[in-house]
Amino acid sequence: MALIVQKYGGTSVATTDRIKAVADRVARYHRNGDQVVVVVSAMSGVTDKLIGMARSMTDMPAEREMDMLLATGEQTTIALTAMALHSLNIPAASLTGAQAGITTDGVHSKAKIKNITPAQAHSLLDQGNVVIVAGFQGRTSEGQITTLGRGGSDLTAIAMAAALKADLCQIYTDVDGVYSADPRIVATARKMESISYDEMLELASSGAKVMQSRSVEFAKKFGVVFEVRSSLNDNPGTTVKESSPDMENVVVRGVSLDKNQAKVTLLNVPDHPGVAASIFQPLSAAAVNVDMIVQNVSHEDGLPVTDLSFTVEKTDLTKAQKVLNDLQQSIGFAEMTTDESICKLSVVGVGMKSHSGVAARLFEVLSTEKVNILMISTSEIKISVVIECSKGEAALKSTHAAFVG
Ligand code: ASP
Numbered sequence: 001m002a003l004i005v006q007k008y009g010g011t012s013v014a015t016t017d018r019i020k021a022v023a024d025r026v027a028r029y030h031r032n033g034d035q036v037v038v039v040v041s042a043m044s045g046v047t048d049k050l051i052g053m054a055r056s057m058t059d060m061p062a063e064r065e066m067d068m069l070l071a072t073g074e075q076t077t078i079a080l081t082a083m084a085l086h087s088l089n090i091p092a093a094s095l096t097g098a099q100a101g102i103t104t105d106g107v108h109s110k111a112k113i114k115n116i117t118p119a120q121a122h123s124l125l126d127q128g129n130v131v132i133v134a135g136f137q138g139r140t141s142e143g144q145i146t147t148l149g150r151g152g153s154d155l156t157a158i159a160m161a162a163a164l165k166a167d168l169c170q171i172y173t174d175v176d177g178v179y180s181a182d183p184r185i186v187a188t189a190r191k192m193e194s195i196s197y198d199e200m201l202e203l204a205s206s207g208a209k210v211m212q213s214r215s216v217e218f219a220k221k222f223g224v225v226f227e228v229r230s231s232l233n234d235n236p237g238t239t240v241k242e243s244s245p246d247m248e249n250v251v252v253r254g255v256s257l258d259k260n261q262a263k264v265t266l267l268n269v270p271d272h273p274g275v276a277a278s279i280f281q282p283l284s285a286a287a288v289n290v291d292m293i294v295q296n297v298s299h300e301d302g303l304p305v306t307d308l309s310f311t312v313e314k315t316d317l318t319k320a321q322k323v324l325n326d327l328q329q330s331i332g333f334a335e336m337t338t339d340e341s342i343c344k345l346s347v348v349g350v351g352m353k354s355h356s357g358v359a360a361r362l363f364e365v366l367s368t369e370k371v372n373i374l375m376i377s378t379s380e381i382k383i384s385v386v387i388e389c390s391k392g393e394a395a396l397k398s399t400h401a402a403f404v405g
């Protein structure tokens with residue numbers, strides 16, 4: 001008998017029929033003698049719909065009320081899932097985040113979990129129930145309802161698995177696992193049997209979004225091994241865990257393409273200490289997420305000046321432009337240009353720590369494809385290049401072919 005946490009995302013519970021299919025799967029595990037804790041998302045599209053309704057009331061919905069509203073999405077799913085299990089004669093009880101003992105800080109809409117006291121879940125399990133927990137929500141120690149940020153049900157599942165010391169944590173979604181590249185673009189992409197937390201995080205930040213990044217960070221911190229698999233079939237998924245020697249023998253394990261980036265260039269920025277801070281501090285204060293940064297060699301234009309380029313998420317571009325326009329005088333740059341027709345190609349693999357020549361090989365592939373590189377950045381296990389987006393998919397395919405096969 002094992003204690004299993006299973007998380008079902010929005011597409012897995014999109015309709016009442018899909019919820020019945022989830023109940024069938026859960027029932028199989030329960031009949032097998034396992035204790036099952038099910039964490040569910042809101043039915044797909046529901047959270048967005050609720051956000052739209054809020055916006056039709058006011059441009060600036062109060063965050064407390066927003067969390068009150070959004071938490072209802074997951075509550076709908078837990079009750080329906082419990083009912084579906086009852087109709088199969090499986091004892092089941094639903095719990096809100098608060099009832100599941102998930103205590104968070106008070107930062108509405110992106111609260112952090114402080115601790116979990118799953119006493120109710122334990123006693124319900126001991127009485128033979130399937131326990132169904134609303135994902136994405138918690139409560140403050142003062143009793144306010146909070147939510148954990150978009151995609152937060154993943155975090156609920158990982159955190160519950162850690163708190164309950166579960167034997168197994170399964171994240172059910174609409175893909176079979178984590179692939180070496182987006183299979184919709186690269187026909188030869190392979191499903192990976194296992195992947196390290198770090199690779200999973202780097203791939204997510206490179207645009208391959210399978211799970212909320214915070215939940216993967218949490219799993220890494222608490223050593224929660226989990227499996228990403230499909231709720232549509234019984235295929236084995238991808239296990240996410242610490243890196244192992246067999247993973248490190250392979251240099252590049254995944255490639256990804258992020259089409260959601262835009263490039264900002266500031267021309268003739270005065271080159272003196274403090275100037276980078278004067279640019280990036282206000283951007284960070286405005287919650288603009290800056291990814292790659294490239295500063296050119298200084299040249300003289302009376303006083304030393306330089307050009308500086310960086311990338312931001314496309315959705316943050318207008319905000320970034322506004323912040324910098326307002327500060328043009330005080331920072332003292334001559335001109336700002338932006339480019340939305342770029343994308344970021346990344347190759348990722350823990351094996352890069354011990355293998356050399358990956359960058360050279362990547363540049364060679366891109367050169368053969370006549371792809372111009374606009375920016376480059378590297379980490380211990382990743383190399384990213386910014387390229388023209390019109391060539392992005394072709395470049396992704398040849399990079400995958402060169403490194404993964
Ligand atoms: N329902 C929330 C969202 O759409 C949380 C989740 O699905 O994980 O972001």
Ligand code: MG
Pocket residue numbers: 009010041151153
């Ligand atoms: Mg989701």
